[in-house]
Amino acid sequence: MDQRTYIMIKPDAVARGLVGRILARFEDTGLTFERLEYGVVTAEQAAANYAEHEGKPFYAGLISYITSGPVVKMVLSGPDAVVVCRKLMGATNPRDAAPGTIRGDFGLIMDANIVHGSDSPESAEREISIFF
Numbered sequence: 001m002d003q004r005t006y007i008m009i010k011p012d013a014v015a016r017g018l019v020g021r022i023l024a025r026f027e028d029t030g031l032t033f034e035r036l037e038y039g040v041v042t043a044e045q046a047a048a049n050y051a052e053h054e055g056k057p058f059y060a061g062l063i064s065y066i067t068s069g070p071v072v073k074m075v076l077s078g079p080d081a082v083v084v085c086r087k088l089m090g091a092t093n094p095r096d097a098a099p100g101t102i103r104g105d106f107g108l109i110m111d112a113n114i115v116h117g118s119d120s121p122e123s124a125e126r127e128i129s130i131f132f
């Protein structure tokens with residue numbers, strides 16, 4: 001089923017110069033780039049995006065990390081876009097992410113996760129409205 005997903009290359013990955021290689025992996029899926037934008041996440045956007053994690057021990061660090069530097073925001077669309085991108089990204093903890101996935105290949109620590117992707121079509125629409 002055609003759907004949209006919100007993807008964000010996080011500050012650590014931008015700072016490390018990984019944008020081109022990560023974008024190439026999303027391009028390789030064949031999904032359509034509806035939006036692609038470089039920018040800084042505001043505190044308000046960060047809080048809205050991560051509302052589900054408010055109160056958790058890592059919440060403050062997550063907010064300060066995602067607002068710490070420029071990110072690359074995108075909207076991809078196509079068949080099963082959400083699950084296709086989640087599989088490409090790999091498990092949340094890079095230690096558990098399989099080789100060949102973005103997190104498995106480029107990530108080291110969960111606190112500085114290098115990419116965000118919506119976890120459902122409903123989350124995707126909510127997140128897209130926050131960032132675009």
Ligand code: IDP
Nearest residue numbers: 053058062091092110111112113115116117119
């Ligand atoms: P996801 O990014 O795979 O959807 P979520 O559970 O939504 O994973 O968590 C959002 C982000 O919060 C993760 O990408 C990661 O950076 C961070 N995070 C999640 N759980 C932990 C944790 O237990 N310790 C530290 N950071 C965490």
Ligand code: MG
Nearest residue numbers: 116117118119
């Ligand atoms: Mg999530």
